Amino acid sequence: MAYAIIEASDKQLWVEPGRFYDLDRLDADLDQSLTLDKVLLVQDEGAPQIGQPYVAGATVQVTVLSHPRGRKVTVYKMTPKKKTRKKQGHRQDLTRVLVESITVGGKVLTANAADLPKSEADIDAAG
Template sequence: MAAYAIVEACGRQMWVEEGKFYDFNKLPFSPGDTFSLSDILLVNINDSVEIGQPYLNENYAVDLTVLRHFSGPKVRVYKMRSKKKTRKTFGHRMKLTRVLINSISRIANTKTTAFL
């Protein structure tokens, strides 16, 4: 099994694996930028599992590359108050950033660290 980690980013905990891409809430980076995540909760490399207390920030780093920014699926909201003839429809599209997990490594690099 490939190396994986459980990281905390954008207010969520996510299981990430090397070589796969994930969608985060919009990040303040340009496409092509590389950065590393700081809040790593669990790491499994070569079947050796390490659990943070609460984080493994000083021992591990998860390096990511920003692929693109895009809008998520459209959510339509319809509100109606019965017997009042009040109807309201509005929508929302979440702004997202697609990132590629480059590596989950033991030694932290001196790249830009994002505290999400």
């Protein structure tokens, strides 16, 4: 099982080829292919390659699937004995990306064909 730990949207994510992930909104069009180069760790077969802070020559190729919005979070503030109440809601703008491949040292790591989703309906059903 090949995987990588990347830094994207000021977060560290464990990513695998053929799976999709939700990141904070990226300025990219639908079906656009992006290359993420902030790879902290790559594991394929054998010992993992750990970067200091990033693995040299390692990239993750992703494709933008959609730009959904996250679940609504309710923020409620109340000051006791003052009759002060404030209720707010927030929905985070997200970007759903599909990890196509992980490249390290010229070697391309991809998912098995059986693991890849067949259509957009399969992706929506899984997430």
